[in-house]
């Protein structure tokens with residue numbers, strides 16, 4: 001089989017599918033290899049008895065322009081719905097409800113003191129100054145301010161109250177990360193997202209997007225793990241296991257979209273700063289519990305995010321029956337809990353009942369004792385959730401992006417760019433796909 005014009009895509013997560021779609025739309029021939037028997041990677045949905053458990057990525061944020069564009073492009077428009085991010089944050093055991101769509105109402109909240117509210121203006125000013133630096137294409141602006149952790153920045157500029165009840169909450173909630181090592185750049189990125197205070201729910205579950213993207217591709221090979229990628233100079237050799245047999249095929253180029261550990265194993269030629277960057281990437285761990293209930297709790301918040309002063313181990317709760325349609329039968333409830341990275345590492349192998357008992361105790365102050373209402377559950381145990389955005393990571397991201405060779409036959413993509421998550425991974429995959437399209441176009445013009 002001729003390799004001309006064919007591109008191997010390793011991984012059918014959102015990055016790999018995004019790369020493949022760009023290449024196919026430009027007339028190329030992507031062949032997607034996926035180790036598992038499903039597409040989506042860290043976007044994973046399990047359906048059972050009317051409950052839809054999003055055990056991988058939980059939400060599509062309102063700020064995810066590329067992901068929502070892709071949803072419409074693959075025909076999911078009719079099942080996209082906007083849901084308000086109506087949050088609650090505990091202080092002194094009491095929940096404070098915060099409607100981010102009404103910023104002025106935040107001035108009235110008793111969640112933080114008047115003094116802290118005044119200091120909050122300083123943080124908002126810092127965000128405004130760097131608003132344009134928080135983009136997926138160029139990390140140089142955010143790299144320039146990557147000299148502080150969230151804790152060091154907050155102690156110096158904001159004080160302990162805003163550190164504990166705002167800054168720490170903002171990096172723990174979405175990222176399960178700790179302010180003592182998270183970069184201040186991650187704080188700003190996350191705050192920027194809060195300015196689009198809604199989520200997009202897909203009626204068929206989070207994985208409806210990768211499934212619809214894959215359905216539009218002509219060659220997606222499931223349960224076909226790649227074991228080696230070799231840049232042979234004028235072509236790329238990809239070795240994979242299909243139906244228990246190892247085979248090698250040749251391609252014009254390849255895009256590797258796996259997590260960094262897997263990429264280092266299958267592509268030993270990876271060199272230069274990219275190798276150092278991949279070797280130094282470590283990931284947040286998550287044990288996320290999805291608890292199906294016989295009754296719908298009356299608490300109206302779409303999500304709860306917790307200060308470490310209130311809940312050392314629980315980062316938050318997402319209320320699935322309010323975050324999207326069709327997540328459970330009418331009258332039933334579905335909650336997702338997520339915990340701090342270090343707690344998850346310690347409990348990664350703990351038995352289900354121990355994990356469920358712990359999280360029920362964490363959320364009891366907000367929902368009461370739910371133990372008698374549980375009708376089903378799923379636990380997502382993920383060693384690699386998203387890269388840890390430690391202080392210094394944004395400078396490394398910037399260098400990695402600047403040193404990416406657009407002519408290299410083997411391209412890298414995934415949630416390895418300026419900010420992790422579904423949209424960052426998609427944008428990274430699309431950009432790698434565009435680089436491949438340029439290579440293929442250059443080859444064609446030489447041949448002509």
Ligand SMILES: Cc1cc2nc3c(=O)[nH]c(=O)nc-3n(C[C@H](O)[C@H](O)[C@H](O)COP(=O)(O)OP(=O)(O)OC[C@H]3O[C@@H](n4cnc5c(N)ncnc54)[C@H](O)[C@@H]3O)c2cc1C
Pocket residue numbers: 010011012013014015016033034035036039040041042043055056057058059060061224225226227257258259262266286288380382384385386413414415420421422423425
């Ligand atoms: C529990 C959890 C909650 C999250 N919540 C959110 C959220 O709410 N919002 C958000 O934006 N992001 C969230 N994320 C992060 C988001 O899911 C990821 O950043 C994003 O999906 C990464 O996509 P990717 O394509 O880069 O990688 P992946 O999805 O990991 O895709 C890589 C693919 O490569 C495959 N693969 C690996 N090795 C091989 C091999 N040798 N051969 C072939 N295939 C291989 C894998 O099976 C996988 O399918 C969450 C992640 C988790 C785990």
